[in-house]
Amino acid sequence: MLSEYLKRNTAEYHDAAEKLFNSEKIFNRTFTLEDYKKIIVTNYVMLLNSEDKIFNSLSSTYEGKLQLIERKKLFLIEMDLESLSVKETIPSYDIEFDDENEALGALYVIEGSTLGGHVIAKQLSKTGGFENVTFNFFGCYHENTGSMWKTFKEVLDTNVKEENYNEVLSGAKKLYTFLLNLN
Template sequence: MPYPATGSASCTDRDLARVLRRATAGVHAEIELLPLMAQLTAETVTLAAYQQYLHAMVSILAPLERTLFDVIDPAIREQLGVRPKLPALLADLDEQGLTYHPRLVAMTATLALPHDLSATVGGLYVLEGATLGGRTIARHLRRRLGESLGAARFLDFHSDQTAAAWKAFTSALNTLALHQALVPDQVIAGALAVFAYLHQRIEGS
C-alpha cells in the first residue's frame, strides 16, 4: 500500500496537525473505501452492517488503544485531552445485544509500535481524527436507521463537542511540537504505522 513521502522538509511547517493531515491523506482515503467502512455510508446501509462494524472494531481497537495508552505520559495525555474509546464501543455492543468475549479482548496481542512519545502521539492523532468522520457517519446512520441505531457512543464519541475537542487536540499537538517535545518525522511515522495497522485489520474483517 503506497504512502505519501514524509521528508523532513515538510516538518518546517509550524502546524504539525496540517503536516499530518497531508502525510496521511492517501491511506485515510483508502480505508474509507474498504467494504466494512463503505457500507456504513451507503444509502442502503442496514443495521446488520452497523453491527458487523461494531463487532469487527473490538478486536481492532483493543490492542491499539492498549499499546498507545500504556506508553503515553499521563501529563501529555491530559494536555492532549484524550481518553480510551473502547468502553464506548463495548457499550454500543451491549446495547445492540451483541456478544463478545472480554477475556479474548484482554488477551489480544498488543500492536508493535515504537515505545516513543512522538510515535505514540502520532497514533493518537489517528484515533482522535477518526472522531470527526465518526460523527458524520453517526448522523448518516441516524437518518437511515432511526432509533434502532441506539446511542452510537463510539462513532459519535465527542457528540456536540467534536469540533471543540479536535481544535483542543490539534492546538495541544502544535504546542508540544513548538516546544520540541515531539519529533515531527516520528509523529508522522507513528500515524502512518497506525493507519497501516487499521487498513490491514479492517481489510481483513
C-alpha cells in the same frame, strides 16, 4: 504544522479506510446494520489492541493538555457491541509503539476516526434501520466533537518539534496499517 503534515501524509490511508468501510453507502443511505457492525468490530479490535499502549506511552505532560481520561473509548465501543448483540470472539494482535511520538500519531488516527464518527452517527441516525442504535463510540464527544478535535490538533501543533514529525507520522501509519489489515 504537525496536524497538516499528518493529514497530508496519511490521506491515502484515510481514503483506504473509507473505501474498506463502504463509507459512500453511509451518505447514499444504503449502509446496513451489518455494515455498521463491521465498522464497530474493526474499530473495537483496533482499540482493544492499541488504546492502553497509546495512553501508557504518553507522558503526564499530555494528560491535562489532551484531557486523556475523556479520550478513552474502549469501554464505549464495548457498550456498542453489547447493544448490537455482537458476541464474536475477538482475536488479540500485537502492535507496539516505539515512543511517545508514535503514540501521538496513533492517537491522531483514533481522534480522527472520532471526528468522522460524529458525522457517521449523525447521518446513520437519519437512515432507516438505525432507530435503536446508541452510537456510544461514534457519538462519544457529542456537541464537543469539534472542540475536542481542535484542542487535539493545537496540542500536537504546539508541543511536537518539527524534527519529531516523522516519528508521529510513523505511529499514525502504523495504526492505519493495523486497521486496514484487520479485514
